[in-house]
Amino acid sequence: EKAVKAKMAESEPPPPKGLNWIWRIRAWWVRYPRGLTKEEAHKLALRLYLSGVNFALTEGHRQMLAISPEDYEASVEATRNFVEACHKFGIKVVHHATACFTTEEFIKAHPDWTQRDARTGEICFFPHYGGVWLICLNNPDFRRAYFERMLDFLKRTGCDGIMVDEVEWLPDWFSCGCKFCREKFKRETGLELPTGEDSPVWGNFKDPVWRQFLLFRMRSGGDFYADLKRQVLDKLGRPMAYLGCLAGATGTWGPRWGMSEEQFLRSHNIAFYEAEASGRPFSYFYAWQRHFAEIKYYRGAGRSFGVPVLVLFYPLTFDEARFCWALGVTCGAHIWAYRDPAESGLFDWEMEHEDLFVKPEEVADVALLFSARTRDTYRGYNDEFYVLEWVGWAEALGEANVQFSAVLDRDVERGLDPREFPLLIAPNAACLSEAEIAALRRYVEGGGTFLSTFDFSRYDETGGEREDFALADLVGARYGGEVSGEFAVEGSPLGARLDTYRGPLCIVRPLDGAEVLSWAVDKRGKRFPFVVRHRLGRGASVYIAGKVGLQGCFRGAQRGRPYPRRDHAAAKFLADLTKALVKGRETVKVEGGEGEVLVVVYKQPERGRYVVHLLNVAASRLEPGERVPEESRPVYKRLSGRAVVTLPEPVSHARLVSCDFEGEVPLRAEGRRVEIPLESLRMWAAAIADVGR
Ligand SMILES: [Zn+2]
Numbered sequence: 001e002k003a004v005k006a007k008m009a010e011s012e013p014p015p016p017k018g019l020n021w022i023w024r025i026r027a028w029w030v031r032y033p034r035g036l037t038k039e040e041a042h043k044l045a046l047r048l049y050l051s052g053v054n055f056a057l058t059e060g061h062r063q064m065l066a067i068s069p070e071d072y073e074a075s076v077e078a079t080r081n082f083v084e085a086c087h088k089f090g091i092k093v094v095h096h097a098t099a100c101f102t103t104e105e106f107i108k109a110h111p112d113w114t115q116r117d118a119r120t121g122e123i124c125f126f127p128h129y130g131g132v133w134l135i136c137l138n139n140p141d142f143r144r145a146y147f148e149r150m151l152d153f154l155k156r157t158g159c160d161g162i163m164v165d166e167v168e169w170l171p172d173w174f175s176c177g178c179k180f181c182r183e184k185f186k187r188e189t190g191l192e193l194p195t196g197e198d199s200p201v202w203g204n205f206k207d208p209v210w211r212q213f214l215l216f217r218m219r220s221g222g223d224f225y226a227d228l229k230r231q232v233l234d235k236l237g238r239p240m241a242y243l244g245c246l247a248g249a250t251g252t253w254g255p256r257w258g259m260s261e262e263q264f265l266r267s268h269n270i271a272f273y274e275a276e277a278s279g280r281p282f283s284y285f286y287a288w289q290r291h292f293a294e295i296k297y298y299r300g301a302g303r304s305f306g307v308p309v310l311v312l313f314y315p316l317t318f319d320e321a322r323f324c325w326a327l328g329v330t331c332g333a334h335i336w337a338y339r340d341p342a343e344s345g346l347f348d349w350e351m352e353h354e355d356l357f358v359k360p361e362e363v364a365d366v367a368l369l370f371s372a373r374t375r376d377t378y379r380g381y382n383d384e385f386y387v388l389e390w391v392g393w394a395e396a397l398g399e400a401n402v403q404f405s406a407v408l409d410r411d412v413e414r415g416l417d418p419r420e421f422p423l424l425i426a427p428n429a430a431c432l433s434e435a436e437i438a439a440l441r442r443y444v445e446g447g448g449t450f451l452s453t454f455d456f457s458r459y460d461e462t463g464g465e466r467e468d469f470a471l472a473d474l475v476g477a478r479y480g481g482e483v484s485g486e487f488a489v490e491g492s493p494l495g496a497r498l499d500t501y502r503g504p505l506c507i508v509r510p511l512d513g514a515e516v517l518s519w520a521v522d523k524r525g526k527r528f529p530f531v532v533r534h535r536l537g538r539g540a541s542v543y544i545a546g547k548v549g550l551q552g553c554f555r556g557a558q559r560g561r562p563y564p565r566r567d568h569a570a571a572k573f574l575a576d577l578t579k580a581l582v583k584g585r586e587t588v589k590v591e592g593g594e595g596e597v598l599v600v601v602y603k604q605p606e607r608g609r610y611v612v613h614l615l616n617v618a619a620s621r622l623e624p625g626e627r628v629p630e631e632s633r634p635v636y637k638r639l640s641g642r643a644v645v646t647l648p649e650p651v652s653h654a655r656l657v658s659c660d661f662e663g664e665v666p667l668r669a670e671g672r673r674v675e676i677p678l679e680s681l682r683m684w685a686a687a688i689a690d691v692g693r
Contacts, residue, residue, distance in 0.1 A: 019239045021092060022270055023308050023358050026347045027055040027336035029096065032082055034061075034074035041078075041085035049089035052347030055241075056091055057163060057336070058082070062098040064149045065142075066106035072149075079157040087158070094161040094241050095153065099146070099224065100135045101166045107133040113142045115169065118177025118213075119197045126170040134170055137224040138180045147231045154236055161241025163272070164228065167221045169258030173214065173381075174202065185216050211377045211463040218255060218376065222263030229267040243270040243310065249301075250294050250370070250391050252381035261298065262372050262408060265305040271298045273333070275313045275324075284313060284324050285634040286557035286620050292598065293394035295331035297370050299362065300406025308359075312336040318344040320632035322659075325350075326684035330600050330613040332360045349659035356611055356657075356686055360602035363588045363610065363648060366404040366578060367421040368393060371429040373409055377463025378430045378455075384550060389428045389453065392549030393574055400575030401590035401599045409461075415439050418448035418539065422585040425578065427549050428454040433461035437470050444474060445537025449581050453544040454506055474541040476514030476534025480507040483528070487546075491518030493531040494580035498548065498573040501530065506545045508532065520546065542581065548574055560630040563622035586646075593643035593678055595621070601645060610647050612687040614676065639678035645687070647672050652692035658685035 028051075032044060048056055061075045083093045100115070107114055107123065115124040115134040124134045135142050154162070169175045177193060185193050189212045194201050201209045225244060233240045244264045248254055254261075265271060275284070275291055282290055291313075298309045311333040313324035321339050325346055328335045334357065341347045350357060370390055379385045397404050407416065407424075413435045416424055424443060429452065432440075437457065444450050457470040458479060469475045484504040492498075494517070501520050508529050510516055520530040532543045552570030557563050590599045596618035602611045619635040622628065654667040654674045660682040667687055668675040674689050 019241065019269060021054070022241050024354055025055045025270075025308065025310055025334040026052050026341075026350060027057060027310060027334070028053045028341055029057040029059045029336070030082070031059040032078060034071060034078050036078035036081050038081050038085065041081040042088075044082065045085035045089050045091060047342050048086065048091055051340075051342035051345075052351035053337075053341055054091050056082075056086055056093050057096045058093065058159075059096060062096060062165065063102070064097050064153065065145060066103045076153060076156050079153075079159065083158045092160040092241065094163055094243075095157070095159045096163045096165060097150070098166045099164050100137055100168065101129075101132045102135050104133055110135075110142075113139045114178070115176040116178045118174045118181075118193060119195070119199070119202060121177065121195070124171060124175045134175070136176045136178050136181060137167060138176070138184050138220055139178065140180065143224070143227065147228060150228070151232045151235060154232065154240075161243070162233070163243045163245065164225065165245045167224055167244055167259070167264075169217045169221075173217070173256050173258070175258075176217075181220070184220065185213065188216065188219075205377070205380045205463065208462065208464060214255065214376060215462070217258035218260040218263050221258055222260070222266045225264060226267040241270060242268045243272045244268060245272060245274055247274040247276040248294065249273075249297050250387050252375065252383055252387060255376045256381050260372060260376065261301050262410070265301055265307065269307050271302045271305070271307055271309045273298050273309065273311045275311055282556040283559050283628055283632070284315060284320060284327065285617075285632070286563065286622065286628050287554070288327055288598070288617055288620055289395040289398060289554045290391070290556045291327060292331055292398045293391045295328070295333055296394050296398070296404075296406050299332050300370060300408060303362065303405060304408045304411050309333040310336055312338060314338050316632040319634060321346055323634040323683065326615055329357060330598060330615045330684065332362065332600065332602060353657065355607065356688070358604070359606070360604060360611060362403070362405045363601040363603050364403040364405045365422050365582050365586045365588060366397065366402060367407045367416060367424045368397065368404045369409070369412060369424065369426040369429050370406050371409055371426070371431060373431040373433070373461050373463075374429055374459070378459055386428055386430070388553045388555070389547045389549040392551070392553030392571070393425060393427045395554050396549070396552055396571035396574040397578060398598060399571060400579070400594055401597075402575055402578055403588050403590070403601050409433070409436060412436050412439055416443050416448070418443060418446050421448070423449045423451065423578065423582045425451045426456060427452075428456060428547060430455040430457070431459040431461055431463050432457050432470060436461070440471060440474060441536070444539035444541050447538040449539055450474060450541040451544070451577070451581060452541070453549070454504070454547050456543065472511065473536055474534065475508065475543045476532040476541060477508035477510045477529065477543065480509050482506055483522070485522060487520035487522055487528070487530070489518055489530060490521055490527070491531075493517035493533075493542070494577060496573050496576035496580060498569060501546050501548065501551065503547050503551050505530075508543075508545055517542075542577075557622070557628045559628055559632070561628055562625045563628050565624040587648040589646040591644045592641055593639075596637070596639055597643060597678060597681065599643060599645065601647070608691045610651065610689040610691070612645050612674070612676070612689065614643065614681055614685050614687070616681050616683055634683070636683050639681055641678050643676045643678060645674045645676065647674065647689060649691050650693050651689040654687055654689040656680055656685050656687050658682070660684065
């Protein structure tokens, strides 16, 4: 302890400026009892400090209302002791509370506060997590009591932030139809929510009332968070970290449970992804692509809203925890440790090199639109309709080390600059607003290259179907129906090859002046335009009539199960087409190491340097049918050869650092190019390249 005090006195941390500390998060959850004394709190905080944790989430005190007055007072006192002890070590404390989960006893005392099945009016119950009862987030009495209690708790404990968990509508998409929700729904949409199990509205995506109800649920979650910020956090007079919990944005469970990151980020200042292992039992190592794609979405949301990304993985072993850490930081996220970092030493290296991880900005020429509007209202909640097409693209680009940023509907609406992103890819972005439509046309006319697929622009922003593509001029064709099956592909658009396409296909009639770059031919020899190119203004647009992302997407490998068959040719087609479309205008490029190393390039403008992350995933691809190991031990192949990274600016010096070796390896830097010998890489490394001649 003396050594710690000496070390702290030596490097007195600068006084906190606003919320700068949320860009340096190393998080862990800390369970402590209601009777926690000051001495015990001190020991706990010292242990956290030594393990590099600077962001402690409280655990064991989630219930704000379903708790006796005595227990509440004891929770306040224990938490105050914990916060005071943590603050002495410069550790921030974020209170982890539940919003809508409650107990049967509490529900019995407050029957009017519950979520109710909109069809039957019955009280909602969720059988998972040991069985929970649910409070309605729109209930005014609940909100008053909850906000008041939260304000009291935060004032008296001195916490530095809150993570409000379980802002969701359960057990299914029929919740909530309580009288307050019905009134709010009518006020906001002018529509009447039906009653009775026989109503044709339920689950019917062709019905605008149903789609509006789904959007209403997500918006209500966002409203709850925004009101909590206004009525609680803004009254504290100190900056507060603010986050919620989401376990999958690039799936359809989020919207099904009424959750949307873009609604959450109306008021949050940290984008949080719970990389859940139970709901989606993917091996983190053998299915790293799936998590990469997911985290890239949060990165895009973080970029759009100007907030950092935090990820919680659930590794089973310390070895796997180390890989998860490396995967997370390679994706530009901060890590919430699941396993005890004091025992695993997970944060030891990061703590010594924390500047490397502060505000990394993605360096990319390619923007990949994630259309939450399409996810939320298009056709139905089936992953194959939209999200897996997007995931397939994100995975394919990641595996080929093509640098890209995910962008949101709102980024497109505001207008993307072709000089920043010369290529914009919008995989099956079906549901577009009028503002997005106008902005996309401007982007192409202004010199951007645009790529879209399948049902692009064929629905309005609320999921209402249009008769034709709203952007037929970008598609270069008119819509004429849909077929599905297996097709031979004729022609290699811009040199990208795909022999067979399997899946749904839009039948399109090319416009005058549009070129058909390749054809899909069915078993009877009937030919359909497959890839169409159309020039518009100073730019060009390429349209693929099928969902090759869906065809090539990796659906994840599960522990102890056979490794799935994967259409690598489809994934390669997407990467090759992307590279061809951006060729000649790229400012960043990675060559070498493809299939062996995940390479992600960041800039830290304030530090005048680039940081290139390299993650060794060479052993993650198995043969189809080969059993994915049950034990969670990532394998790191010895590599040879080199990766050459071309950066947007000339660099003067470059060096490789890693948690796997001491010191640093000097790298060859010439002009804009940095060479990285892959034999230096074990699990993970970062190349630091200083800007300058
Ligand atoms: Zn309700």
